[in-house]
Amino acid sequence: MSAATPAGGAPARPDPATLRALGPVAFVGLGVMGGAMLRNLVRAGADCRGCDASPATLERLADLGCPLFADPVDAARGAAVLVTMLPTSAHTRQVLFGEAGRGGAAAVLADGALVIEMSTGDALETDRIAAELAAAGLRCIDAPVGRTPREAAAGRALVMAGGDTEDVARARPLFEALADTIVHVGPRGSGIRLKLVNNYMGMVGMVMTAEALMFAAKLGLDRATVVKVLSTTAAGRGQLNTNYPHKVLAGDVTPDFPLRMGYKDIHLAMNLAASVGAPLGLGGYAREMFALAKSWGREEQDCTAMLLLLEDLAQVPR
Known part of the structure; x- marks a missing residue:
């Protein structure tokens, strides 16, 4: 893992000459995130061309001071770097290879150009696209971004890059114009996989938080008080x-709070939820996982040993 700046520091900014030395950069996909990222690249001094299929989007970005195109082939012609920031992998494939695999942006890039796929797409399709680009003599890394549009606009995005070390190093000046945290996750395909793990955790957390607040409301608890208390636990x-770094991730599953007691507590909460008609779908699944601790011989281990229990079930090698 590597970061562009220490935590809490001002974002690193590349020397404009270093950015321009990358050669022409075509940026395809100028939505909320992509438009903010292109703006930061132009501001940092990169030689950019933007592209989006939406006339309204191009009009919104008309003040950028760089050429804007509706056709990705026009934007990519002769470019040394092509960045894709698109809704799905299908959009990325169409931009790169065109209809029926012909006539896309990949065909008009400079020799040895670097394609940086920053979209959040399908991991296996991202692998296939990268292999096809490599067969065409093009370099490729997957580098999806994290954090919010507001942070992207401020140049404080998170970049999770998967690819060869030299390719990530080549892209680093560009990333430094966009992000204050740059993580080289591993080989090609690692970036998109970590992004999907992150998004899985985030979206399940959305449901868990909503369930907890709904449960509290069904019990007649004051929401502001609930939020205040839960924000401290x-x-x-x-x-x-909180707990994982000091317990299971440190190799310690001696019980601060055993899985046996975790089962008791979630069972009590689920019974209370049933009495007031609060649907706790995630709670039902979690109770079943806690119930497995006894048969797997883990009921007296710390609750964070849930990680080991799930790894047992998934046959994750240790």
């Missing part, structure tokens, strides 16, 4: 920020 702050 491990439940609200998140296990990765």
